[in-house]
Amino acid sequence: MALGTRRELRRRETVEEILAIAIDVMADDGVAGLSLSEVARRLGIKPPSLYKYFPSRLALYDRLFADGQQRYLEVFRGGAAGADPGLPALIAAVEAGGRWAMDNQALTQLLFWRPIPGFEPSAEAFAPSVAMLDEVRRMLADAARLGQLGPGAAAEEGVALFSILVAGMFSQQLANGPHESFADGRFTRLAPQIFAMFRQHYPPTEGSDDRRHPHRAAQPSPSR
């Protein structure tokens, strides 16, 4: 359903407009300060008309959460795409995600914190978040397989520790330097040290297939 008839195309455009305005309103008035009346005002319609597109304020939050999570996931994957597999891909992905987070602070707060009591994202809206975690786990497993990290990095504890590092970096930067860029931020610019810490905590095991640092444990790598 919802094929590309002109009517439905127009409807989609309006929904996208509403979402973009809602993000602006959150940027101005805080995530919790999102109001349907203000969105309607900026869109040039009356508040009741919004109910043709979203059945309630919480439904709007849910859609914002779902779309934000989805966009973050895409940016994350896009960041990984250009880099070598394993740790380099993961680092590139986190950096791309960090730039997006600094450019989309209201959405990031909605995704990473819990600023709206009474709002629980629906399972559907939460799906990209689960995919995100899998993505990280997969990249950590790649890194372990490639001998860039020890095997523990891809276990539950490793994934949790990694998420703490990333969340801490984003949180501190958003709270204490929201106007600084990812590259220059007092906290986000420490990303390389953060990754170094993680690597030191899960160092590659001795005999692993480390194609990235072949000089370390000089072994003739058998050609396959």
Next chain:
Amino acid sequence: MALGTRRELRRRETVEEILAIAIDVMADDGVAGLSLSEVARRLGIKPPSLYKYFPSRLALYDRLFADGQQRYLEVFRGGAAGADPGLPALIAAVEAGGRWAMDNQALTQLLFWRPIPGFEPSAEAFAPSVAMLDEVRRMLADAARLGQLGPGAAAEEGVALFSILVAGMFSQQLANGPHESFADGRFTRLAPQIFAMFRQHYPPTEGSDDRRHPHRAAQPSPSR
């Protein structure tokens, strides 16, 4: 001024009551959902009466921020008090702070995040936060002096990295497991690993006065 006449004592008590109720309201309705009317309702007075104690809603936030920061600092120092100086004191302090954070989530959000657009804590309210940072820096310097950590740990970068670790642990736990305790939380229970990571990143230098681990062998210095 403000000596202990009966009148002023009573006034202080009322102010304390208002602050306690305000914290409850934030716990129920979110940090941004704090309303003077609701506070008045729960206190059993009419909203205008509140203005005898606080000149505005933002002033109430400022006082909540100042008191919260102060209490957190006291808990932090109290946690350090019982432990050996240096790293053990720092670890005990962070753990005490973490337990307090889980028990005072609304206040923690006000202190660590920026949920209220338009609210900037006054310099006065911010003072304990500065003292807090000094406290951490001092403890890291102690740890370096005692040979528990390398000297870089107490430099600006080390303090920032440490704050990222702590903020990440708190943030992830508050956002993803607010009902779990500090000891059992999926993220906060990883505190020992977090500290281990930090120590690995700033390992004690060779000839330092390491009274705590005199047996330890040389470690490679962090890559950089």
Next chain:
DNA sequence: GTCTATAGCCTGATAGAC
């Protein structure tokens, strides 16, 4: 899909009586 009208709340803040 837009509107008007309205219900039924809510808010922060001030003036001024007591």
Next chain:
DNA sequence: GTCTATCAGGCTATAGAC
């Protein structure tokens, strides 16, 4: 320091005309 009265709005949401 408490109150009433009031200003001057704000909000989500629904009913129903067009």
